Structure formats: structure tokens, C-alpha cells
Amino acid sequence: xxxxxxxxxxxxxxxxxxxxxxxxxxxxxxxxxxxxxxxxxxxxxxxxxxxxxxxxxxxxxxxxxxxxxxxxxxxxxxxxxxxxxxxxxxxxxxxxxxxxxxxxxxxxxxxxxx
Amino acid sequence: xxxxxxxxxxxxxxxxxxxxxxxxxxxxxxxxxxxxxxxxxxxxxxxxxxxxxxxxxxxxxxxxxxxxxxxxxxxxxxxxxxxxxxxxxxxxxxxxxxxxxxxxxxxxxxxxxxx
Numbered sequence: 001x002x003x004x005x006x007x008x009x010x011x012x013x014x015x016x017x018x019x020x021x022x023x024x025x026x027x028x029x030x031x032x033x034x035x036x037x038x039x040x041x042x043x044x045x046x047x048x049x050x051x052x053x054x055x056x057x058x059x060x061x062x063x064x065x066x067x068x069x070x071x072x073x074x075x076x077x078x079x080x081x082x083x084x085x086x087x088x089x090x091x092x093x094x095x096x097x098x099x100x101x102x103x104x105x106x107x108x109x110x111x112x113x114x
Numbered sequence: 115x116x117x118x119x120x121x122x123x124x125x126x127x128x129x130x131x132x133x134x135x136x137x138x139x140x141x142x143x144x145x146x147x148x149x150x151x152x153x154x155x156x157x158x159x160x161x162x163x164x165x166x167x168x169x170x171x172x173x174x175x176x177x178x179x180x181x182x183x184x185x186x187x188x189x190x191x192x193x194x195x196x197x198x199x200x201x202x203x204x205x206x207x208x209x210x211x212x213x214x215x216x217x218x219x220x221x222x223x224x225x226x227x228x229x
Contacts, residue, residue, distance in 0.1 A: 044220040051216050104157045
């Protein structure tokens with residue numbers, strides 16, 4: 001069965017510092033991996049995806065994520081955090097082929113302090 | 115990406131009543147889904163809305179409680195029936211488009227409070 005783990009409920013970082021939000025996954029076969037962001041009282045916004053190819057994928061708002069097959073991880077990163085990055089971040093996985101069911105992690109709240 | 119709208123954006127309903135949530139997409143999509151996000155929780159898939167046929171429900175969700183319609187490629191409704199306070203959640207419509215088959219987009223959500 002597919003599953004996603006986000007081990008941190010909250011990540012605190014100072015503005016201007018690099019940030020990492022962790023995600024590990026479990027899926028049969030090659031995974032399709034995604035990051036979404038949710039701002040207060042708004043829907044989910046797509047940030048980036050890994051389907052195949054380069055392990056480092058770049059997405060919206062300066063975010064990037066690194067796919068590590070041996071560690072089954074897909075951590076979200078940004079070189080320099082902004083206060084406006086404060087939001088709820090969800091990692092999600094879809095198994096290869098067949099039914100396109102997207103499974104979400106529990107979410108990590110990112111707080112960027114001035 | 116697809117532009118997805120949902121109506122209503124929020125509602126406060128009485129226990130025992132039903133609410134129908136509408137989802138409209140600005141382009142034809144290959145797949146439509148309904149998710150629930152309970153307070154402080156992650157997203158849980160309720161069902162896949164199939165055009166012209168019965169929706170495919172996930173474990174723990176049943177058609178009598180969450181009837182779904184999808185009469186065409188751009189529109190779907192989710193009804194939350196015989197509501198109880200436990201149904202208080204954000205309900206989100208989600209789509210996959212033919213142009214970007216690996217990306218899934220979400221509507222703004224409907225915030226439902228049951229009193």
C-alpha cells in the first residue's frame with residue numbers, strides 16, 4: 001500500500017536561512033511524488049513534482065525537492081526562506097500506473113520568523 | 115493548469131440536513147476527485163467522480179452518505195447527507211487534466227460547519 005510520512009509537525013526557520021521540509025514514502029514500483037502548499041483559508045497549490053529524470057526538481061516560488069530512491073525520500077528545500085513562505089506543506093505520492101490515487105502525508109507547518 | 119471553482123465557499127448547516135457542493139472546471143478533465151480535510155488533518159480521498167456512472171468510493175465512504183454526480187467532463191457535485199458535527203470539514207474538488215496527466219489540481223474548497 002502507498003504511504004507518505006512527514007516526520008515533523010512544524011518546522012521553524014529564520015528568514016533568509018535555508019529550509020528543509022522532510023518527506024519519506026512507500027510505494028510499489030516507481031513513485032510519482034508531489035509537494036503542495038496550503039495557505040490559510042485557501043485551497044492547495046501545486047508546487048512541484050517528480051516523475052522521472054533528474055533527482056533535483058525545481059518548482060514554484062523558488063522551491064526545489066530532491067528525490068532519493070535509496071532513502072525513499074523527497075525533501076522539499078529552499079535556499080533562502082521568506083516570511084511569506086509560512087504555510088502548511090503536504091507531500092503526496094501516486095503509485096506508478098493504474099489507478100491515479102494521490103495519497104497525502106499529514107502535513108508540515110512551516111513558520112518563517114523575521 | 116485548470117481553474118476550479120466551488121460553490122458554496124462555506125456554509126453552516128444544521129444537524130440532519132444535507133448540503134450539495136458544486137465543482138466547475140474551466141476545461142475538460144480526465145479525472146475528478148473529492149477530498150475531505152478535517153480540522154487540523156491531512157486530505158483524505160472520498161471518491162473518484164466518474165462521468166455518466168456511479169462514483170468509485172474509498173474505504174470508509176459510502177454512496178448513501180456522500181452521493182456524487184458527474185454529468186459531464188467539467189462539472190461534479192458532492193452531497194453530504196444527514197449531516198452531523200463530525201462532517202464539519204473542508205471539502206475539496208480535484209482534477210487531472212489531459213494536458214498534464216501527472217499533475218492534480220485542487221479547488222479552493224468548501225468549508226462546512228455542522229451545528
